[in-house]
Amino acid sequence: MSGEMFGDEVDIKARLRAAEVMYKKFHRLISDVIKGRPPKLEIPKRTLSNTIFDPERGILVIGEEKLEREFLNVGESRRFMQTLLMASIIYQSLIENEYPTIRDLYYKGKHTIVYRDYSGRKREENTWDEQKESDSVIQDIEVYTGLFREDMLILSKEKGKVVGNMRIRSGGDVIDLSKLGHGAYAIEPTPDLIEFLDVDAEFVLVVEKDAVFQQLHRAGFWKKYKALLVTGSGQPDRATRRFVRRLHEELKLPVYIITDSDPYGWYIYSVYKVGSITLSYESERLATPKAKFLGVQMTDIFGYRGKKPYLSEAERKKFMIKATDKDIKRAKELLNYSWIGKNRRWNVEIRLFLKHLVKLEIEAIASKGLKFFAYQYIPEKIETGDWID
Amino acid sequence: MSGEMFGDEVDIKARLRAAEVMYKKFHRLISDVIKGRPPKLEIPKRTLSNTIFDPERGILVIGEEKLEREFLNVGESRRFMQTLLMASIIYQSLIENEYPTIRDLYYKGKHTIVYRDYSGRKREENTWDEQKESDSVIQDIEVYTGLFREDMLILSKEKGKVVGNMRIRSGGDVIDLSKLGHGAYAIEPTPDLIEFLDVDAEFVLVVEKDAVFQQLHRAGFWKKYKALLVTGSGQPDRATRRFVRRLHEELKLPVYIITDSDPYGWYIYSVYKVGSITLSYESERLATPKAKFLGVQMTDIFGYRGKKPYLSEAERKKFMIKATDKDIKRAKELLNYSWIGKNRRWNVEIRLFLKHLVKLEIEAIASKGLKFFAYQYIPEKIETGDWID
Numbered sequence: 009m010s011g012e013m014f015g016d017e018v019d020i021k022a023r024l025r026a027a028e029v030m031y032k033k034f035h036r037l038i039s040d041v042i043k044g045r046p047p048k049l050e051i052p053k054r055t056l057s058n059t060i061f062d063p064e065r066g067i068l069v070i071g072e073e074k075l076e077r078e079f080l081n082v083g084e085s086r087r088f089m090q091t092l093l094m095a096s097i098i099y100q101s102l103i104e105n106e107y108p109t110i111r112d113l114y115y116k117g118k119h120t121i122v123y124r125d126y127s128g129r130k131r132e133e134n135t136w137d138e139q140k141e142s143d144s145v146i147q148d149i150e151v152y153t154g155l156f157r158e159d160m161l162i163l164s165k166e167k168g169k170v171v172g173n174m175r176i177r178s179g180g181d182v183i184d185l186s187k188l189g190h191g192a193y194a195i196e197p198t199p200d201l202i203e204f205l206d207v208d209a210e211f212v213l214v215v216e217k218d219a220v221f222q223q224l225h226r227a228g229f230w231k232k233y234k235a236l237l238v239t240g241s242g243q244p245d246r247a248t249r250r251f252v253r254r255l256h257e258e259l260k261l262p263v264y265i266i267t268d269s270d271p272y273g274w275y276i277y278s279v280y281k282v283g284s285i286t287l288s289y290e291s292e293r294l295a296t297p298k299a300k301f302l303g304v305q306m307t308d309i310f311g312y313r314g315k316k317p318y319l320s321e322a323e324r325k326k327f328m329i330k331a332t333d334k335d336i337k338r339a340k341e342l343l344n345y346s347w348i349g350k351n352r353r354w355n356v357e358i359r360l361f362l363k364h365l366v367k368l369e370i371e372a373i374a375s376k377g378l379k380f381f382a383y384q385y386i387p388e389k390i391e392t393g394d395w396i397d
Numbered sequence: 398m399s400g401e402m403f404g405d406e407v408d409i410k411a412r413l414r415a416a417e418v419m420y421k422k423f424h425r426l427i428s429d430v431i432k433g434r435p436p437k438l439e440i441p442k443r444t445l446s447n448t449i450f451d452p453e454r455g456i457l458v459i460g461e462e463k464l465e466r467e468f469l470n471v472g473e474s475r476r477f478m479q480t481l482l483m484a485s486i487i488y489q490s491l492i493e494n495e496y497p498t499i500r501d502l503y504y505k506g507k508h509t510i511v512y513r514d515y516s517g518r519k520r521e522e523n524t525w526d527e528q529k530e531s532d533s534v535i536q537d538i539e540v541y542t543g544l545f546r547e548d549m550l551i552l553s554k555e556k557g558k559v560v561g562n563m564r565i566r567s568g569g570d571v572i573d574l575s576k577l578g579h580g581a582y583a584i585e586p587t588p589d590l591i592e593f594l595d596v597d598a599e600f601v602l603v604v605e606k607d608a609v610f611q612q613l614h615r616a617g618f619w620k621k622y623k624a625l626l627v628t629g630s631g632q633p634d635r636a637t638r639r640f641v642r643r644l645h646e647e648l649k650l651p652v653y654i655i656t657d658s659d660p661y662g663w664y665i666y667s668v669y670k671v672g673s674i675t676l677s678y679e680s681e682r683l684a685t686p687k688a689k690f691l692g693v694q695m696t697d698i699f700g701y702r703g704k705k706p707y708l709s710e711a712e713r714k715k716f717m718i719k720a721t722d723k724d725i726k727r728a729k730e731l732l733n734y735s736w737i738g739k740n741r742r743w744n745v746e747i748r749l750f751l752k753h754l755v756k757l758e759i760e761a762i763a764s765k766g767l768k769f770f771a772y773q774y775i776p777e778k779i780e781t782g783d784w785i786d
Contacts, residue, residue, distance in 0.1 A: 015615060019579075106767050107615045109608045115764040118715055163615065165607040165630070167556075169583050178578025189567025190408075190585035194558050197611050198579060218554040219498045222586050226404060226496045226552065241554070326507055375504040378495050 015105060016179045018201050019161065026160045027102045033153045034095055049077040049091060052151045052289070059288040061346055066281075066297030068288035070151065086133075087145075091152075093117050093135055094145045098160050107163050114142040151289050158198045158246070168195035168248030169218070171225055172236035177203040185236075190226065199251040204258060210234045211390065212255050214299075216242065216267040216276050220370050227382045236261065243276055249294040252280060256296045263296050264395060266386070269304040270331070270367030271338035274348075274357075277301050282347055300395040302386070306360035309368055315394075318373065318385060327372035331365045353396045404494060405568045407590050408550065415549045416491045422542045423484055438466040438480060441540045441678070448677040450735055455670075455686030457677035459540065475522075476534075480541075482506050482524055483534045487549050496552050503531040540678050547587045547635070557584035557637030558607070560614055561625035566592040574625075579615065588640040593647060599623045600779065601644050603688075605631065605656040605665050609759050616771045625650065632665055638683040641669060645685045652685050653784060655775070658693040659720070659756030660727035663737075663746075666690045671736055689784040691775070695749035698757055704783075707762065707774060716761035720754045742785045 015023075037047040051074060052058070058071040077088040097116050101108050108116065114136070121133050136142045150156055157164075169192040174185045178196060182205065185193050196202065213235045215221050221239035224230070230237040236255060240248040256263045265280055267273030281299045283291025309324050311317035319327070331339075339358050348354040361367070374381045389395065404412075426436040440463060441447070447460040466477040486505050490497050497505065503525070510522050525531045539545055546553075558581040563574045567585060571594065574582050585591065602624045604610050610628035613619070619626040625644060629637040645652050654669055656662030670688045672680025698713050700706035708716070720728075728747050737743040750756070763770045778784065 015617070019615070104766075107612045108764075108767075109612065109760070111608070111758070111760045112764045115716060115760055163608060163611045166611065167607075167630075176578075178580055181576045181578040183576065183578055183580065187570045187572065188582070189565075189570040189572055190587060190590065191567055191572065192583040193577070194581040194583040196579035201579065218556075219500070219552060222552045222555065223496045223498065226408070228404070241556075327504060369500070371498070371500045371504055375497075375501045377493075378497075 015107075018179055019198075022159065022198070022201060023102045023105070023161055026155055027099060029153055029155055030095060030099050030102070030160075034092070034099075037092075046078055046080040047088075048079070049088060049152065050074050051077060051091075051148050054147060054151060054287075054289060056285070059285065061282070063346075066347065067291040067295040068283045068285065069292060070289040090117075090136060090141070090145045091148055094142065095149055098146075098149065098162070101162075102160060107161055109163050110143055110146060110157070111139065113146065113162070114139040117142060147287070147289075156200075156246075156290070156293065158200060158250075161198070163197045164245070164247075166195060166197050166247050167218075167241040167245055168238065168251060169193060169221060169241070170195060170236060170238045170251070172230045173208040173234060174236055175205040175207075177205055186231075192221070192225065195247050195251050197247050199247045199254065202251070202254075204254070207236070207259055207261075208234065209236045209259075209261060212236045212238060212252060212261050212263045213302075213386070214238045214240065214252060214263060214265045214280065215370070216240070216265075216273055217370055218242075220266070220374060223374060223378055224382055227378050229382045229386070232383070233387060240276075240280075244280060246290065246294055249280060249296070252299070253294055253296045256298065263299040264302040264390060265299055266302050266304065266370060268367065268369045269306055269309065269361075269372075270329075270369075271335050271342060271361075273304075274301075274342055275338070278342070278345065278348070298397075300397055302389055302395045304368055304370055304373055305394075305396070306357045306364075306368075308385075308389075309372070310360055310364065312356060312360070319376070323376070324368070324372070327368050327375070328364075328366040329368065331361065331367050335367060336362065336365070351396065357396065404496070407568055408587075411548065411587070411590060412491045412494070412550055415544055416488060418542055418544055419484060419488050419491070419549075423481070423488075426481075435467055435469040436477075437468070438477060438541060439463050440466060440480075440537050443536060443540060443676075443678060445674070448674065450671070452735075455736070456680040456684040457672045457674065458681060459678040479506075479525060479530070479534045480537055483531065484538055487535075487538065487551070490551075491549060496550055498552050499532055499535060499546070500528065502535065502551070503528040506531060536676070536678075545589075545635075545679070545682065547589060547639075550587070552586045553634070553636075555584060555586050555636050556607075556630040556634055557627065557640060558582060558610060558630070559584060559625060559627045559640070561619045562597040562623060563625055564594040564596075566594055575620075581610070581614065584636050584640050586636050588636045588643065591640070591643075593643070596625070596648055596650075597623065598625045598648075598650060601625045601627060601641060601650050601652045602691075602775070603627045603629065603641060603652060603654045603669065604759070605629070605654075605662055606759060607631075609655070609763060612763060612767055613771055616767050618771045618775070621772070622776060629665075629669075633669060635679065635683055638669060638685070641688070642683055642685045645687065652688040653691040653779060654688055655691050655693065655759060657756065657758045658695055658698065658750075658761075659718075659758075660724050660731060660750075662693075663690075663731055664727070667731070667734065667737070687786075689786055691778055691784045693757055693759055693762055694783075694785070695746045695753075695757075697774075697778075698761070699749055699753065701745060701749070708765070712765070713757070713761070716757050716764070717753075717755040718757065720750065720756050724756060725751065725754070740785065746785065 040047040053073040058073040060071045077084045218241040283295040308318045343349045429436040442462040447462040449460045466473045607630040672684040697707045732738045
């Protein structure tokens with residue numbers, strides 16, 4: 009590797025692994041040329057029509073359809089060249105010990121190609137104009153190589169945090185996630201490089217909102233109930249989702265999720281559980297299909313059949329926020345997702361929402377007192393199994 | 398204190414301190430009543446006209462003007478009662494061991510008062526409708542008591558992160574900020590409760606963007622250059638600003654800030670340095686008036702007089718983003734701030750911007766290679782004093 013070395017051994021190993029995969033995957037093109045075959049890439053299609061919900065595994069996956077990108081095809085050559093340009097930049101970054109972001113990769117590859125067309129006229133064409141374009145090329149490379157961008161040491165902005173009775177190893181350091189005072193551990197952009205050392209926890213609690221995470225942390229929730237407490241601070245990023253998935257898969261811990269009781273919160277839960285619809289190829293490693301929706305449930309607020317509501321009528325009046333047209337539209341869309349529409353309890357949730365046309369925040373419960381929220385509401389719901397699967 | 402105890406000793410002490418101040422400040426009203434005087438609050442005005450830039454201290458401060466809130470004045474009694482309602486909720490939270498957010502406080506106080514007017518007609522009035530209203534009441538209580546909401550154990554969402562050669566104590570734990578692997582320490586909502594134990598660093602580097610923080614962290618920047626590396630992830634929250642200020646004030650470390658080279662980035666720098674215009678009373682504790690703007694500077698890109706640009710013309714062409722009308726408007730507004738308009742180098746910056754009408758991201762420099770960015774650009778600028786004060 010050229011240049012001054014930085015990054016620890018963990019990173020260097022990850023680099024070599026990714027560089028090797030890339031080399032093998034793209035070296036085929038050279039064989040094509042040598043053998044006189046037109047070079048061609050076969051890439052799994054990332055279209056909606058090739059996005060399939062696998063009911064057995066409970067996640068969104070990419071289907072069997074593939075697209076071809078041939079160099080000697082006028083309609084495909086631009087994208088073919090973009091893919092090779094990006095692959096070479098990423099490969100270069102790997103062996104030169106760089107840690108690019110997707111924004112960097114966009115900039116690195118952006119330039120103007122000057123050429124003469126068949127009539128001899130001088131023409132100009134940009135490699136790409138918008139980052140949207142280069143991001144899409146990176147996604148093609150991910151599905152083509154089977155490497156995630158994190159595997160290629162591409163970094164990004166991170167929002168995820170964790171505390172709990174657990175020790176991990178990251179970049180050569182051992183970190184005790186139970187000894188962070190009032191602060192928390194900010195999850196790294198490459199969560200697959202974390203090593204789980206030992207854990208003394210019985211479940212994972214993921215809260216949508218960072219402020220609620222702060223409250224539960226301060227109330228000592230994770231100590232009292234042996235939990236690993238995680239927040240993705242709104243719509244979770246890839247690293248947070250991967251981290252939660254690994255906690256579930258490798259440590260066999262149940263994962264409970266708490267969001268606002270509204271279509272936006274439900275969608276956040278759905279992203280943790282089955283993955284994002286537009287990026288289904290990620291789900292295989294990022295989704296936690298067995299994640300349970302603990303609350304806030306509409307039935308917590310309004311009650312349902314045998315279930316007594318947690319809030320009195322006067323209390324809930326205080327917390328109810330009128331649903332907007334957009335909320336209503338989103339709620340109906342959610343019913344179209346088979347993993348929601350075919351689930352009896354989700355139907356109850358969404359129908360209660362559509363009946364009352366109100367939404368409620370986590371704070372509706374937390375405002376009854378942090379002790380009520382942390383020491384009664386959450387443990388009671390876990391104990392009695394009052395979640396939606 | 399009632400209820401089950403939680404929170405560590407640090408928090409309990411902070412509660413008692415805040416409760417005592419609140420008790421003293423509001424107890425006066427009872428004396429007023431006992432002495433037959435109409436109860437009245439005198440609160441420093443938080444208006445723009447009472448916001449003053451103190452050139453000596455280099456921060457925005459609240460002026461001498463005060464407003465009166467009298468109970469027996471029809472125009473003031475609503476706000477008077479709102480203030481007392483909120484103060485009593487906060488006081489209750491303090492002694493009942495709660496950790497409310499400002500959202501919780503809004504909910505806790507929100508209710509409808511039913512009363513009969515002078516003609517005997519039944520009327521209804523809400524304590525407050527929007528959170529904007531209750532937030533403003535909290536701000537009044539802050540300036541009236543001299544307590545920050547953090548002092549009153551009011552929590553909030555946090556985005557700040559730090560790594561570096563430093564050990565701190567928080568909530569009874571000792572945390573080594575140099576042993577966090579690829580992750581980082583997520584700063585707590587109450588940074589005044591952090592105790593600085595020992596530090597082996599020569600300066601503080603604050604980067605606007607979390608992704609750039611990740612890159613510099615991974616490149617071992619803080620190890621090599623003995624820095625404390627901080628990010629506020631965009632517009633910094635109060636805790637991040639207070640934390641940076643304490644690093645500067647108590648550890649006597651110079652603070653350098655890196656943002657995008659555009660009006661939005663400049664404003665972020667300005668918030669770290671002098672405070673936010675709309676909340677000037679915070680500045681006294683949150684602002685770091687000696688924070689230096691390290692870059693990305695327009696002169697880094699275009700050069701200026703003796704200064705050679707870091708980017709060639711071909712390179713900068715790749716990175717330049719056309720300024721929008723909004724950018725231009727904001728840039729001109731910034732020139733009206735005396736701490737910018739009267740600063741020769743800021744004038745050069747903004748005039749270069751208005752001449753070329755382009756902006757550049759930090760990535761413009763980082764894309765030349767992380768080694769260039771971390772091992773040449775930043776250290777060289779610090780060494781040669783190429784910053785704006």
